[in-house]
Amino acid sequence: MISSRFSALSRGARSASAARRAFASSSRAHLAPAAAAGAAQVAHESAAPSYTPSIMEKIFSKSKMPRIPLDTPWPGVSPLPPTPSTATAPSEHATVSTLPSGIRVATLPSASPIASVGVFIDAGSRYESVDNNGITHFLELMSLKSTQNRSDFRLVRDMLKLGANVSASSGREHVIYSADCLNEHVPHILGTLGDVIQHHAFDHQELLEEREHYATQIEQREKIMDLKMMEAIHEAAYNGTGLGLSLYAPQHNLASFTGDALRQYVRQHFTPKRMVVSAVGVDHKALVDLTNEVFTSLPADSSMVKPPAVYTGGEVRMHSRSNEGDGLTHFALAFETANWHSKDLVAMCVLQMMMGGGGSFSAGGPGKGMYSRLYSNVLNKYDWAESCTCFNSIFSDTSLFGIYGTSLPEKAGALVDVVSKEMLRMSGPISDAELQRAKNQLRSAVYMQLESRTLKLEDIGRQVMTYGRVQSASDISAQIEAVSGEDIQRVAKSMLATPLTVAAAGDLTQLPRYEQIQRAFK
DSSP, X not given: OHHHHHHXXXXXXXXXXXXXXXXXXHHHHHHHHHHHHHHHHHHHHHHSOOOOOOHHHHHSTTOOSOOOOTTSOOTTOOOOOOOOTTXXXXXXXXXXXXXXXXXXXXXXXXXSSEEEEEEEESXXXXXXXXXXXXXXXXXXXXXXXXXXXXXXXXXXXXXXXXXXXXXXXXXXXXXXXXXXXXXGGHHHHHHHHHHHHHOBOOOHHHHHHHHHHHHHHHHHHXXXXXXXXXXXXXXXXXXXXXXXXXXXXXXXXXXXXXXXXXXXXXXXXXXXXXXXXXXXXSOHHHHHHHHHHHOOSOOOOOOOOOOOOOOOOEEEEEEOOTTSTTSOXXXXXXXXXXXXXXXXXXXXXXXXXXXXXXXXXXXXXXXXXXXXXXXXIIITTOTTXXXXXXXXXXXXXXXXXXXXXXXXXXXXXXXXXXXXXXXXXXXXXXXXXXXXXXXXXXXXXXXXHTTSHHHHHHHHHHHHHHHSXXXXXXXXXXXXXXXXXXXXXXXXXXXXXXXXXXXXXXXXXXXXXXXXXXXXTO
């Protein structure tokens, strides 16, 4: 019954539809001549361009200003004269001088109205001992406090008044005081940096406040796994001495950071021959005169020498339960390689760019280094790899080169296996396309970093501290281009012959023992 009714309704609908089509066809036949004429008129009108005023034109339609196209000179205004053919860009070569006191001064010209000034000091955690470990970093935080000539309130007020950006930083081999300001304020800024460096007050109340603040920072740093891993890999590589000491002070050392201890540290390290004053956008002679005028109260040069770096290799493990922290296993594997003075330094840097790496989140995005080996061979193949990155840590007489990866605890063994195989593959064949891509990436990174005035200042200061001179970006680019595949293989084989260094953190239940990891490289 239901099906017969449905069939009848369908037939009725088809009959009605057929009747409508017949009526429409008949109507078109009778109205064709008139419709054709009308359609032609409509088509002609729709093809004509229409003009609709914009909102801004409606608002300013009553303006008396003339409407001048952008490619037409403005009436009554003479064009600018052409740039003289003799005009040249600022030189990329720095000027370096050594003052009678022993301080070295380096400058690089710049067309910007903003200048960057820095004071670099040959000091850092590698000069510390277990008893005073972390004093350099604590001094960094005390740097912009009260001096013998001004309170910290006045110091901050003066810098805000000038619109200057002042900072201090420390590392394993350097302490840096730097500032960005307008060119005309350079004398005042350098005078302030000189006061901070030479006339520390180390007020007792400020020391107490900074110790409390530092203790809070210790707890916060414990949660930053990348930071913990880099400290652990240095501790394992250099057996906890010199470069193996942490950049940061342990809780039990804070009480020993008294005013007398800090003054003693400054007297030993903040001496003329250990200092470089550099600037970008400042006249060289003017900076030399300012340096002679400002730095008149430095202590005499001490007989302290840089303790040699002793690479031993080894292992540091920081085990925790899987429900603690981020729930991942962090693993880093490293070897000793070329230092700042080595002929293989540039080849090692090209090798790092070739390895590349990063996080799994950006593994497939364009421009993310997706053609580097760690992206192609690890992150794009294994979905359990959370991150895998190649790193290096370069010093004046040694260097670390390695791979740092993370995964879920149950995949820790697979992570170790994959990372070890990628390290071994570095000494194998390298395609021309792969090598050229890595060299292009490194050259690009060099030039792009030197676009930053602050990084350019740091580059000048560090080069003078290390080499006594400054290599230009063109010089470095030529050295990069000269790197061959044989150079990469030689660097890789050389580092793989050194003792293995391992650092790990998180749930390490499934992580192979040190001897098992080491066996892959023998």
